[in-house]
Amino acid sequence: MSKPAARGPSNANSKDGEICPVCKSSRYLNKHMKFLINPECYHKMCESCVDRIFSHGPAPCPIAGCKRTLRKVKFREQRFEDLKVEREVDIRRRVAAVFDKTEDDFETLRDYNDYLETVEEITWNLILKIDVEATEKKLRQYEAAQKAERNIQAQTYQPDPSLPSDTAQVVLKKSAAQRRAQGNPTGNTPDPASGAGNGQQTEPGLRFKGLKKYVPPPPEAPFDPFDGWAIEPQYYVTQNDYDVEWLTRAINDPLHIGGGYDMRDFYSWALCDAFSGFGVFVEDGKDVEMADVF
Secondary structure, three states: OOOOOOOOOOOOHHHHHOOOOOOEOOOOOOOOOOOOEEEOOOOOEHHHHHHHHHHHOOOOOOOOOOOOOOOOOEEEEEEOOOOHHHHHHHHHHHHHHHHHOOOOHOOOOHHHHHHEEEEHHHHHHHHOOOHHHOOOOHHHHHHHHHHHHHHHHHHHHHOOOOOOOOOOOOOOOHHHHHHHHHHHHHOOOOOOOOHHHOOOOOOOOOOOEEEHHHHHHOOOOOOOOOOOOOOOOOOOOOOOOOHHHHHHHHOOOOHHHHOOOOOOHHHHHHHHHHHHHOOOOHHHHHHHHHHHHH
């Protein structure tokens, strides 16, 4: 009779057996031990080691062979059991925050699919560590150019200069305001994703075809408490005075004007009563009522 297969350690037991690679403390002896990771290198260590090593400022990672400089503020708890999944989710979240175009921003579905393919290629280059330096450089420059253009657009309310030209092709580049701020008043600033502005060799930047032209929103109309309803009379104009004998007597009578009464209010009320029926057609109203009934 064969023996039953031995069961592997449960998830709870494996967590209890976790050991900090720095101080060699075990969770088996300290149930309240908390492990933290840093997205710079994803090396796991206990919270006590993080407080002890990084409380006085940035310091190199204590794991042997890792040369990354870490900061305490970036340490956090692990969300996924597999650190590879943790790293991939962080990379995808970062790339999605930079490349945030939607299908409505493109003229055709093919252009949008090409855009998604480019974004996915950048994402997998970072995940698989292929051309990491070049990919990180493009990503940082794209992100910096986008932030600068959005800030300038928010301050000046001008159309985004990185939006498509007449050829329906976008080349991300810095605006004229950025060039003036950097002491380059000429318009020969290269693509921000090329790095030529830093004295480096010119490289082709990120180009996305088929982006729709930016249409600025219409200027906001001033607030109207009456919602467009006009209070001025349409059929008459009220004058300041009328040459009528009985009105003249009332104007010159101290009993009428002694209390501050203004005869122009009387003129307005009288004309309003006289013209209040204009524009109202009873027969049309009857036809509408009969149509609603039937």
